[in-house]
Amino acid sequence: MGTQSISIKVNGVEQTGEVEPRLLLVHFIREDLGLTGTHIGCDTTHCGACTVILDGQAVKSCTVFTVQASGKEVLTIEGMTTNGELHPLQAGFMEEHGLQCGFCTPGMIMVSHALLQENSNPTEEEIRFGISGNLCRCTGYVNIVKAVQYAANKI
Amino acid sequence: MIPGTFEYHKPSTLDEAVALLASLGDDAKVLSGGQSLIPMMKFRLAEPANLVDINGLEGLDYIREADGYLTIGALTREAELDRSDLIKSKYPIIHDTAHVIADPQVRNLATIGGNLAHGDPANDHPATMVALGAEVVVFGPNGSRTIGIDDFFLGPLATALKANEILTEIRIPVPPANSGGAYIKFERKVGDFAIAAVAATVTLDGSGKCVKAGIGLTNVGPTPVRAKAAEEALIGNPLTDDNIATAGRLASEASQPVGDQRGSEEYKRAVVEVLTKRALHKAKARAEGGK
């Protein structure tokens, strides 16, 4: 089986390479690019730990082939900080204690980012629904909701 | 969870895509949103030698009304249906449906075409399309053909779509005035496949009598189930609590559930009855101008 040329802009930087068509986007991000903030938790599109923004939309990068992302833009957790300045969501997770073990956190931040881009003033119910594709085992979600509300108030 | 190897093809025209499918034969699968196919590949339940990615095809992503039909391009994402003002205001049953499919990230990629073409009776759009009396348009080597929704689903993961055809459009007759529909899904947790779900549409005449009804059931049979007897029981009658209750009972009888981790056959039948009633009440309220 052959490889395929790809070119993906990740966190603003053009990345090119030759990949097997079956290479999952999450493995490209984590292993080829070394951006290990994007995590793998379930393999089956349920936990959302691998969530990244693909052309402005939150997707689960364990369920996208790298070749599908060619020509597109990807934003990962590493790209959320600008000039060392935390994104309000990052600050919100810290201020409101929206994380414990930290493993689901990047995915939670990315999906919340997409949510706030579409709806800058979500209700609690809308936040809960917006993060319902992401599992957290530590926090019971209460403070994650507060973290998103914190960011919504800042943005 | 690593998929097997495959060759990746990304045609830019429908003709090219169909020609590829014809030449690759049974070893090819169409990659649309990929949200059902890729997990199956990761479990190696599907190991296609070729993937034909249709996401490069232009002009298959639209929601519009024309010539008495609502037409939806097969590559329209669930999230677009969920967001669409046209869908929200005039076809709330489709909004109900798209809104409860999987989760936000999956809805950003998953397509309505894929949801139907996958032929999974647990998917949500099939029952809704049954209730709406939709048609699907498929494109093959000999051009387009239209298949009525009742002829489309043949069995679990089996549809009338041939291996060298691509589903391109869903066509829904624009409902007459005083119509309403609703999709109610009962799930173990948000985003799960339904224990059972019911899509119901009704059209009322000036006196409140039901002149048209559609009832489709999710995940209680080898295909989406049309509850025909329930529909017939409603037509020509006012939508009283009693008549709706009768329709609920008949829908339950029409369902063909199999006991599994989501519930026993007996339970699923009971759920179908309850949900049918709720969906009909909601459809009726919408037909009468409610939300």
Added chain:
Amino acid sequence: MTELKTSAEIGGMGHSVKRKEDPRFIRGRGNYVDDVVRPGMLYMAIVRSPYAHAKILSINSEKALAHPGVAAVITGETLKEYNLHWMPTLMSDTQMVLPIDKVMYQAQEVAAVIATSRYAAADGVELVEVEYEPLEVVIDPFKALEPGAPVLRTDKEGQKDNRIFHWEAGDKAATDKAFKDADVTISQDIYIPRIHVASIETCGIVAEFDSVEGQLTLWMTSQAPHAHRTVFAMVAGHVGLSEEKIRIISPDIGGGFGGKVPIYPGYVIAIAATVVTGSPIKWVEHRRENLQADSFGRDYHMHAELAADKDGTMKALRIKTIADHGYTDAATQPSKWPAGLFAIATGSYPFEAAFCEVDGVYTNKPPGGIAYRCSFRVTEAVHAIERLVDILADDLGMDPAELRMKNFIPPEAFPYKSVLGLEYDSGNYAGALKLAMEKIGYQDLLKEQKEKRERGELMGIGISSFTEVVGAGPSKDFDILGLKMFDSAEIRIHPTGKVLVRIGVQSQGQGHETTFGQIVAEELGIPVSDIKVEHGDTDTAPYGLGTYASRSTPVAGAATAMASRKIRDKAKKIAAYLLEVSEDDLDWEPGKFFVKGVPDKAKTIQEIAFAAYTNHPQGMEAGLEAVSYYDPPNMTFPFGSYICVVDIDSGTGQVKIRRFMAVDDCGNIINPMIVEGQIHGGLTMGMAPALMEEISYDEEGNIYGGSFMEYLMPTAMETPNWETAKTCTPSPHHPIGAKGVGESATVGAPPAIVNAVVDALSHLGVRHLEIPLTPEKVWRAINGL
């Protein structure tokens, strides 16, 4: 409430200090095992059995070895050459690393493929050909105990049946007599199903062996790195692994909850593979193998009985349990009692007599019996007693709150010795329940329920007044393979007054880098921002037994306070020298010693630290460091009262938790923000098995499901907005009066939820429901089916 002794800037106990771990996590800069990459690293993937019980006729690796990228296939025969194909469990049973002749559960490890990439390793797994001959399967633990059942552990000499152990506690004769004499007796079968902790990070290891130095370095998802190092040294000593040359680094851990305490075969195979291939090996489970083969929690079949007087005075308790341990006893509970701390079953009530017995049983299921975010078997015991209390209340026509209030062990009775042998340290049970009732508006809820019931609506109110037992544990009662359950802290004050703290426990999200700094800040008055806390590297951290069973604060937290106090003692000597006064003339306030009555004449801890390296008294050793290994005199007994309000859809049986008020008492609190977060998480992991989660098997031993499609973990949509409040009853024997809290809510929540659902249906004659309370179960109860 915990009294504040330090300023917010110092950040000692009681301050909601922001977490030190967060800056890296919110930037995606955590360092989890799967993030570790070593030069020349190979990847491992595991071939697993499709059968629950089968002979292995042959394993053919040829095709796999021919696949591009596959470097090796490791089987039981490979390991047998080194006598590494079996290993001991932490319960002194034995477990296969890789099988030679038969498999004992579905998804058991059969062979491992080593390859140059994750992808090639996965391909290799598909190409290993294994021939099996299925054997008779034993799945039902009751059938496993019947005469004539196939004996599963044919490898164990003298094993004639499938019983692992029989354990009992209490006075049988006195209990039987109390039951005979009682006005009222009730009994209930209660099953607590098999569940899985399912931390979002699965288990994994990067194993790297340097054959020249004989050095083995392991990055491993371990809740107990030191104990694991010793076990590896003991198991593999004969092949040349020596404890000083084994280094385990437990980096950031993506949730543990008990699932990262066991030593899984995959770890051992990866170690064997790095030794055999000479290359670093990475193995990270995918979710299916995590759910199907890793240690489970619970699986307790209980027959529970309670005897009482007509007026509701509880007299005696009797519980008989069959515990399904799977094919080997690989539980991870270090007490000397095979059923762990099940003796907490008398709960918050002063029984005159009690008797509990537990039989452990082998079946063709994965091994385990680990805690699922609880101390060992405490959740099962608490579920039994809190269900029984509600059933008794129902039988007597009493309000469940009133019945509890009538019976609680009174505050003045502590320390309280239970009839099952535990000595409760402190408690004020009525205080917690009273607060919960006030906070949630109990009386109003009763009124609302009455009105709703008249309208045919289903609403229920459920209470659970649980007592936990955590902090394993006193050396007389607790060990892992002989290692006593002390824990440790090492504190170094640098010349500039900054601090390095190393602890023997290992965070998996609890925030140790923050809270252990706060303990030192409290004791020494040094700002928490000047304190760096490290853990998880066995080469640098002092020996400890790890983090589980809510033991970090009770044991290592105590060690940290004790080590700080040793430092303060030395600091006092230095201060006296610097101030030219006698030690007796000095007083301490956080951060400085001063001359009694002359507050201006003082030396700060920072000045003292500098002097410890530059100007210390003659005859005194330089430096300001201390180590403490703390052997707790007793366990701690956190408690609480929870009240849950549910609404039930009578058409579908769906349960919705409308409100949930959790009043917890964990003694003195180090960081209220972190405690509240732990309670939120614990409540969610209590709700999960109460309503959704379960691992089940068909008669052939096939597991239902192996993904989060089937294993139903709650999302933000199913989880209510938890309400919390607290009372504070410090532990009298703990140096800082703290008790541990990470698991209280997981223990206390399930019976509150079940009690609420049963309460909603009690007028329909429903008296008990088994968890998980699936919509169908509830619907059947509503319809009397």
